[in-house]
Amino acid sequence: MKNPYISSLYPEVPGPPFPKTQEYLQCAGNNLGNFMFCSSVRRIVRTTTHPRGDFRRLDLKTIAAECDGIVIAAANWLQPKQNYGGLADQIEKANVPAAITGIGAQSSGGKIPELLPGMLRLLKVVSERSHSISVRGPFSAEVLNHYGIQNVTVTGCPSLLWHRDHPAEITRLPRDGRVGRVTLNGTLHRFDIPKTPGKVVKLTRFTLLQAMAWGCDYVVQNERPFLQAHLGELAEDDQDSWDFLHYVFDEPDRAILKTYLERHIQAFPNIPEWMAYCANHDLVLGSRLHGVIVGLLSGTPGVLITHDNRTEEMGRFAGIPTITAEDFMSRPKIDPDAILAEADFDAFNARQKDYFRDFVAWFDANEIPHRLTVTP
The missing domain is CATH 3.40.50 (Rossmann fold)
Known part of the structure; x- marks a missing residue:
């Protein structure tokens, strides 16, 4: 990819003046925490195309005119009732490489969640168009493997890469x-x-x-x-x-x-x-x-x-x-x-160094241009 299209929420509520509660939550996909991983992915990925529309509705005309790939900022989508079949259809129509970063499973008791056909189709479509799918942890990888998706890399969530030029670090204690x-x-x-x-x-x-x-x-x-x-x-x-x-x-x-x-x-x-x-x-x-x-x-x-x-x-x-x-x-x-x-x-700070480098390797393997800088 040279100029990917980013599929994610636009990570801010417009204002001031800020909208009322309903519009406030709509901007965030009903969870202000979504701004964290969406903001991080948009800061990391190098692109000149910055869509602001519904992340489930790709702008196929813009992709055809400006972009040569799609990067999808995902969350805990691997759970029952989540259906992304429409997004899968659009990715097929765009006919360019596509990658998902930070997708995760949500379940209780360690049970493999039952995924709807639309979600399974999205995973299959992206799996065929990427080096690997980035998942939040080993259990999420297990879920994808259960459904036949083998090209999976355990990376964690891209939120922790927000600084771009250095890993997350606790710099002060009381x-x-x-x-x-x-x-x-x-x-x-x-x-x-x-x-x-x-x-x-x-x-x-x-x-x-x-x-x-x-x-x-x-x-x-x-x-x-x-x-x-x-x-x-x-x-x-x-x-x-x-x-x-x-x-x-x-x-x-x-x-x-x-x-x-x-x-x-x-x-x-x-x-x-x-x-x-x-x-x-x-x-x-x-x-x-x-x-x-x-x-x-x-x-x-x-x-x-x-x-x-x-x-x-x-x-x-x-x-x-x-x-x-x-x-x-x-x-x-x-x-x-x-x-x-x-x-x-101290363990968190040490872990973040490898976490950062491993995520860089995932972006590179999927040929996604990025702003992450690995420091010695």
């Missing part, structure tokens, strides 16, 4: 190991009160209780009622949203809840602003993979709370310090000093 400012994040997919809360809901409720008790910020990625509160859009008569917020924060007093939401809910329209925010903290702690990665890229210590195969796989492969959800919730309260002391950031 003096005397004492943590001051902590910022938290969590994982919520539904915004109604469940009859029986599952593991992830219990984990995030526990995190939110600690956030309120400490007066710590909580960074949202897809939590609609939280984002509405952050943007000043949460109406007093939106009873369903308020009922949900009272439930997850376990706080019956609306005045207390409103004060916390107004002061401590954070959301960021692009990665540079998010990184600048993290750089002013001593610890980023949460179950959001990309939320923790933003902190690590800023040089701030970050610890990922693992709760499924996806977070376990990426944490282990990339050397990101982790704590299991079970261990995290078994403690009567969160002790950031203890969590920091248990994390091995």
Whole structure:
């Protein structure tokens, strides 16, 4: 490839003035964390073509006129109900080399997820048009191998390559190991009160209780009622949203809840602003993979709370310090000093050097022009 077409979200919310919550989330594919890997891929890949449209709808005219390849920035697509057959059709019509970077599997209990025919077709089409498919970890490679895709390279997620001229590195630790400012994040997919809360809901409720008790910020990625509160859009008569917020924060007093939401809910329209925010903290702690990665890229210590195969796989492969959800919730309260002391950031820094070089090798093998610079 000499001038590839990048298939990804455009990694920012336009503004100011910023749009309302619905449009805000639409820009991010309903998860602001998507900006992390999309931003990284767009910074890494050398191209003069910068599409802004729907990443599932390739601009075939532009590809025919300007591009000689396609690079797809992927996420945890290897899961049930994900169907990318339309993207596969478009890649075939474009008739140029194509590569996927950072695709990952999501499942519970280590089971191979059942993939829809459209997703399997996308994998087959790209496999035939690339040296190898880049996956987030060994389990993701196992999933592809199960479905007959053998040309796979375990690279991790390209998010950690954001700096381009050097690997991610933790450059500062709190003096005397004492943590001051902590910022938290969590994982919520539904915004109604469940009859029986599952593991992830219990984990995030526990995190939110600690956030309120400490007066710590909580960074949202897809939590609609939280984002509405952050943007000043949460109406007093939106009873369903308020009922949900009272439930997850376990706080019956609306005045207390409103004060916390107004002061401590954070959301960021692009990665540079998010990184600048993290750089002013001593610890980023949460179950959001990309939320923790933003902190690590800023040089701030970050610890990922693992709760499924996806977070376990990426944490282990990339050397990101982790704590299991079970261990995290078994403690009567969160002790950031203890969590920091248990994390091995020297191992993370060392791992990132090989991680960076191996990703460079993948880009080179697929003949994708890039801006990554390997330093001695």
